[in-house]
Amino acid sequence: MTTPRPSAAAKIPRPVPLRESVFEALLELIISTQLKPGQHLVENELAELLGVSRQPVREALQLLSGEGWVDLHPGQGAFVHSPSAEEADQLLAVRALLETESARLAARNADEKGVARLRDLCAQGLAAVEADDVDTAVTLNSKLHATVVELSGNAVLGDLAAQVSRRVRWYHTPVARRRGRTSWEEHEALIDAIAAHDADRAAELMKRHTEQTRDLYLNQLGEEHPPQPLPARRRRRSSASFGS
Known part of the structure; x- marks a missing residue:
């Protein structure tokens, strides 16, 4: 006699991936402005702050970039997004x-x-x-x-x-x-x-x-970010301007 298969089995809970926990922690720091718009995000400093390795921090920054909270600049690193x-x-x-x-x-x-x-x-x-x-x-x-x-x-x-x-x-x-x-x-x-x-x-x-x-x-x-005045343009002197 075969054992009947249940119509719906309870799913076994899995631990939240570390990168997602780091994502939530960093997002809270951004939303609360403890990490301010435009601030440079240094991986090893964030890893030390959160007590994790650099890898989940790097992965979390990628996720934050995908949702528009962080800007990634090649050769410069990650920065908290500054909304226009x-x-x-x-x-x-x-x-x-x-x-x-x-x-x-x-x-x-x-x-x-x-x-x-x-x-x-x-x-x-x-x-x-x-x-x-x-x-x-x-x-x-x-x-x-x-x-x-x-x-x-x-x-x-x-x-x-x-x-x-x-x-x-x-x-x-x-x-x-x-x-x-x-x-x-x-x-x-x-x-x-x-x-x-x-x-x-x-x-x-x-x-x-x-x-x-x-x-x-x-x-x-x-x-905080007033529009910068345009530099004054020097008028070109034309031959027509002479002799008037």
Whole structure:
């Protein structure tokens, strides 16, 4: 008698490859700006920092390059990617579209338990701002926005928002202190609109809120990297200019 084959066998969990763990560790250092845009990434220094050999670091840098977090320059090495104003503007514009619709749907679908989760995250965020704990405030900001997306009830929208959320956090970190308490007061108003099931107001508040961060980031980027004036061109002297 043959043993019946199970219709579905449980998969044996495998350990995460070391390069993926190194990838996640380096990505967190980039997103939190502990590794800053334009910074040279030296393999042996990163290996020592993370307590690994150079090989998984090299592999992780290749993965990060493939996702646009790191730039590899032949003969020079790896550098943290420095986003251009156009690149940041495009991503933050997409984020505004996705999250505006998320807020609209959340106002229609959120229950009391979901609203309570938002209020708790907002209270924690305000406390982090008061303590000048930027890292915690940025993390809580990401969680609050992710919760709004979750409460929208639209799984496809959630998948799309998740694709941009890490890069949004990267752009938000440099301006979080300047946004400060104002950002969390905007969150409070948004949560009130969601609790009142006022979909149009929730959408408008989220649109304004995301555009505030977008404008501030682009302004700060312009302050740090102002456009360089073109060198003055010397006018060529022509024969026609003589004798006038």
